Amino acid sequence: MRDVDFFRYKYAPTTTHMVFFDASPIEVADLIYSHRLDLLSRTDRKGEVQIENVDGPLESKLRKLLPLTNAENRMLVSGTKSNWALYLSNGIPGTDTGSLPRYLTRTLKVRSIAIVMVVDGPDSLGSMQFSYRNGTALVNLGTPEAPYYDFPTRSVAAHRESKWEFREHGEPLPFEEFGSYRERRIKDRLTPEMIERYCGYLGISLFDLSFYDGVGRLIDFAAPQGTVEVSSFPNSP
Structure with a gap:
């Protein structure tokens, strides 16, 4: 069932x-688990990292992420009805679509898609972002002696800070709606409906709740002292 408001x-x-990864949810979750174990072993926060299977509808999986925190300590990886796995975390501002997902894309050598769809309003700055990362085509940006591998990225964004701005980077994808990028109002140059269609071309039914019915895994570890917690989703107590 399609439910945009959800x-x-x-x-x-x-x-x-x-964030979506073109990989099995088990593969993605296991890498997050080992990565977190390694990170915690280097700090004074040598706590236990737990991983458990979760299933059921997306709504019940989302509630496993509570409480939301200002220091992500719960990550959900859910299977879908396609070859893509969904990744979410319990950050108060929303899932960090940057650092950890980029690491996973590079390490697994897979494609990933990161999207942001923040509603513009008095209490939030509107932001629409679509990023396609091709971890199957790693390129050495360093030297033979000191290699640094990264991947090609195509990103499109319409974002408001002090004013609306439109940005695009990388090689365009064939299914993009290039005519919309010339709309007079910048906020109309990339819309949720466009992001949904872009995802659809890649095999992701973005707003279809039943698409996310696959088995998933939850990675959980102790939050640092002083972490701020929010016990419910702001619009869904």
Whole structure:
């Protein structure tokens, strides 16, 4: 069932910041688990990292992420009805679509898609972002002696800070709606409906709740002292 409000409002900000990996959810979750173990072993926060299977509808999986925190300590990886796995975390501002997802894309050598769909309003700065990362085509940006591998990225964004701005970077994808990028109003140059169609071309039924019925895994570890917690989703107590 298609339910746009579920993603853009009811479970925002968690579902307004989403990442998809062209990999099995078990593979993605296991890498997050080992990565977190390694990171914690280097700090004074040598706590236990837990991983558990979760299933059921997306709504019940999302509630496993609570409480939301200002220091992500719960990550959900859910299977879908396609070859893509969904990644979300319990950050108060929404899932960090940057650092960890980029690491996972590079390490797994897979494609990933990061999207942001923040509603513009008095209490939030509107932001529409679509990023396609091709980890199957790593390029050495360093030297033979000191290699640094990264991947090609195509990103399109319409974002408001002090004013609306439109940005695009990388080689365009064939299914993009280039005519919309010339709309007079910048906020109309990339819309949730366009992001949904872009995802559809890649095999992701973005706003279809039944698409996310696959088995998933939850990675959980102790939050640092002083972490701020929010016990419910702002629009779905």
